[in-house]
Amino acid sequence: xxxxxxxxxxxVIALLAGCGPSPAERLARADDSFADHRFGEARxxxxxxxEGAPEDTKALTLLARTQLELGDGEAALSALHRxxxxxxxxxxxxxxxxxxxxxxxxxxAARAAVQGQATAEAWRVRALAxxxxxxxxxxxxxxxxxxxxxxxxxxxxxxxxxxxxxxxDGAGARRLAEAALAEDSDVLEAHLAAGQVAGSQGRxxxxxxxxxxANTRWPESRAALIGRIAxxxxxxxxxxxxxxxxxxxxxxxxxxxxxxxxxxxxxxxKDWAGVRRMIQPLEGQxxxxxxxxxxxxxxxxxxxxxxxGSTQLAAFLRHDPGHRLANRxxxxxxxxxxxxxxxxxxxxxxxxxGTAGAxxxxxxxxxxxxxxxxxxxxxxxxxxxxxxxxxxxxxxxADAALKRGDWGQAAQAYRRILEVxxxxxxxxxxxxxxxxxxxxxxxxxxxxxxxxLALAPQNASVLDTAGWLMVESGxxxxxxxxxxxxAARLAPGxxxxxxxxxxANRAGN
Numbered sequence: 001x002x003x004x005x006x007x008x009x010x011x012v013i014a015l016l017a018g019c020g021p022s023p024a025e026r027l028a029r030a031d032d033s034f035a036d037h038r039f040g041e042a043r044x045x046x047x048x049x050x051e052g053a054p055e056d057t058k059a060l061t062l063l064a065r066t067q068l069e070l071g072d073g074e075a076a077l078s079a080l081h082r083x084x085x086x087x088x089x090x091x092x093x094x095x096x097x098x099x100x101x102x103x104x105x106x107x108x109a110a111r112a113a114v115q116g117q118a119t120a121e122a123w124r125v126r127a128l129a130x131x132x133x134x135x136x137x138x139x140x141x142x143x144x145x146x147x148x149x150x151x152x153x154x155x156x157x158x159x160x161x162x163x164x165x166x167x168x169d170g171a172g173a174r175r176l177a178e179a180a181l182a183e184d185s186d187v188l189e190a191h192l193a194a195g196q197v198a199g200s201q202g203r204x205x206x207x208x209x210x211x212x213x214a215n216t217r218w219p220e221s222r223a224a225l226i227g228r229i230a231x232x233x234x235x236x237x238x239x240x241x242x243x244x245x246x247x248x249x250x251x252x253x254x255x256x257x258x259x260x261x262x263x264x265x266x267x268x269x270k271d272w273a274g275v276r277r278m279i280q281p282l283e284g285q286x287x288x289x290x291x292x293x294x295x296x297x298x299x300x301x302x303x304x305x306x307x308x309g310s311t312q313l314a315a316f317l318r319h320d321p322g323h324r325l326a327n328r329x330x331x332x333x334x335x336x337x338x339x340x341x342x343x344x345x346x347x348x349x350x351x352x353x354g355t356a357g358a359x360x361x362x363x364x365x366x367x368x369x370x371x372x373x374x375x376x377x378x379x380x381x382x383x384x385x386x387x388x389x390x391x392x393x394x395x396x397x398a399d400a401a402l403k404r405g406d407w408g409q410a411a412q413a414y415r416r417i418l419e420v421x422x423x424x425x426x427x428x429x430x431x432x433x434x435x436x437x438x439x440x441x442x443x444x445x446x447x448x449x450x451x452x453l454a455l456a457p458q459n460a461s462v463l464d465t466a467g468w469l470m471v472e473s474g475x476x477x478x479x480x481x482x483x484x485x486x487a488a489r490l491a492p493g494x495x496x497x498x499x500x501x502x503x504a505n506r507a508g509n
Contacts, residue, residue: 024049024053030042042066043067043070061088063075073104076096094117094122095117095119102132108129123143124155126138127160143163146160153183154183157190161175191210191217192224204235205407207231215227222255233265235441236444237441256282259281262278263275267298275296276300306333330346398417401413402431407435430448430459430462433448467480467500
């Protein structure tokens, strides 16, 4: 009796299998999954549907598109080949074939696939092929030619935005990324370009919002997920960053981009040994991961491994010689390893161009003194003068950023002021609390607001910021409402405070 289950033979199994969805039903389900950007689910249904109906050209066409969305150029070409045999290639087959060849790294075949095509999509393919071949001139010409064609250009503009960003044209990149989104918000590349541009310009909250939208609408997009996690890190939201990063790393263990983000998280916690341990296995891939190389060099220097750190930073600087942080770290390593003269030579160009910061001037002053150079006293005087002027300049930058709503730059400037002062400037604490709240860092904002309140309990603006943050976050509604009432009594004509108090009263009722 215990072996009775063997009686379920092939005819019964076939009957049970026949109870599943038909190829047509699986194709319909795949259509829905594709429209919802759930490409992994679409592929599973399509492969099963095609197994039952191998000459279903609609299923094969959707499979080719799905494989491209999943980044599998070989599989996409296979589906296109089957369509060619059936003489049922879709109208945009040249573009699909070209994209598959780009995924395979075959730029020559990609260009050949769109030969004679004059659409924006064909020019986009040519531009991407030129970029991958390192021909920036040809890429620029292709983007220009594509912009002059008729028809949809959202993907072309998105890729052009990223290209302009690489060339240092942030304003042009932003204009094109916004135009791409305006033309077609259902283009993933447009969201990714907008997020990348925003992040590069310090608009971290905008970048996060863009990546979160993309991550929600394209849940399988690696680029959208990584962009979202990186933006959380840029905003200092380490607590929010950690669980998403852990989940992503479990889905793709060893992914170099995720390893770099894990190392960034460790660096935020000053775990330099952890940074070294994570990035060291990627040493052979550093050419394609310049930011990881920079962080690795910093970790080595923080751990006292100055020669090894200098080697990594020198390699990074060959690709980006003007990078201030990398040069500063290299100079620090040179100074600490006894090469004071080299440290001076590393930072001297920044001093001469007038682009050196306070840290740069402090390092070069010490290095010049240790090297016995006659200009040591001049560098020391410059460092003292910069320090005296620097606070006012940073404060002006921070206040201007706050007024125009650039919360990321405002927060960064206010944080820097607190780092180089005694951290008791009430308005800096108050304004930073406000900026942090706009960035979504509620806990940090409330901590700063309470610190400002302890220093200035009779200041209406400070009372308003602290009170409203307490009410808005739900952390201490009654306390927050009492603070807002006090602020309203101290500044009865302030409409912002009056509005916050009214909102707090409505919420309390």
